[in-house]
Amino acid sequence: xxxxxxxxxxxxxxxxxxxxxxxxxxxxxxxxxxxxxxxxxxxxxxxxxxxxxxxxxxxxxxxxxxxxxxxxxxxxxxxxxxxxxxxxxxxxxxxxxxxxxxxxxxxxxxxxxxxxxxxxxxxxxxxxxxxxxxxxxxxxxxxxxxxxxxxxxxxxxxxxxxxxxxxxxxxxxxxxxxxxxxxxxxxxxxxxxxxxxxxxxxxxxxxxxxxxxxxxxxxxxxxxxx
Numbered sequence: 001x002x003x004x005x006x007x008x009x010x011x012x013x014x015x016x017x018x019x020x021x022x023x024x025x026x027x028x029x030x031x032x033x034x035x036x037x038x039x040x041x042x043x044x045x046x047x048x049x050x051x052x053x054x055x056x057x058x059x060x061x062x063x064x065x066x067x068x069x070x071x072x073x074x075x076x077x078x079x080x081x082x083x084x085x086x087x088x089x090x091x092x093x094x095x096x097x098x099x100x101x102x103x104x105x106x107x108x109x110x111x112x113x114x115x116x117x118x119x120x121x122x123x124x125x126x127x128x129x130x131x132x133x134x135x136x137x138x139x140x141x142x143x144x145x146x147x148x149x150x151x152x153x154x155x156x157x158x159x160x161x162x163x164x165x166x167x168x169x170x171x172x173x174x175x176x177x178x179x180x181x182x183x184x185x186x187x188x189x190x191x192x193x194x195x196x197x198x199x200x201x202x203x204x205x206x207x208x209x210x211x212x213x214x215x216x217x218x219x220x221x222x223x224x225x226x
Contacts, residue, residue, distance in 0.1 A: 055129030062134030066094030133161035
């Protein structure tokens with residue numbers, strides 16, 4: 001479906017903060033796959049989250065090559081999955097991947113989220129699950145959150161990718177956690193999960209560091225040879 005060895009070059013239109021690694025307007029699919037697509041273990045976590053919670057009305061902001069989209073779509077193949085992408089050329093690659101896996105219930109909108117997000121929300125009418133992985137700037141990310149809240153309910157799940165991507169994104173995450181409708185947050189370092197459960201009377205915030213990021217798993221503390 002997708003190879004990190006695919007050197008096909010795409011003209012990329014960045015509508016948000018862009019890539020931290022590759023700022024050039026022309027990028028290979030291999031470069032995008034390496035630097036902009038969520039790694040497999042993160043995609044598997046999204047798969048398990050959707051499989052466990054079974055949210056039917058799902059939305060993704062930031063399709064990229066469509067890999068994470070497919071992981072979130074597959075647990076509920078018959079339910080519609082909406083995904084937004086700002087760059088037309090990257091969206092074409094995602095569409096090809098969707099067709100190869102016969103993902104007929106994935107609906108993709110292309111363009112600036114400022115315009116496509118209100119459009120898709122009016123069509124969906126209700127949000128059970130939102131994965132926000134685009135722009136990486138405070139003002140637009142908070143705007144996406146507030147806009148989606150209008151279509152949410154007490155069981156809606158919000159997932160924010162790259163919450164430690166920059167100081168600005170970390171400040172954005174803290175602002176989201178402080179929102180009066182948020183009753184529970186889970187900080188997984190690489191992404192954050194927000195719940196709006198009204199039955200939960202006490203607001204709780206958890207930070208869980210995956211083993212991948214623990215110092216003793218990264219070789220910082222070598223065993224003594226005493």
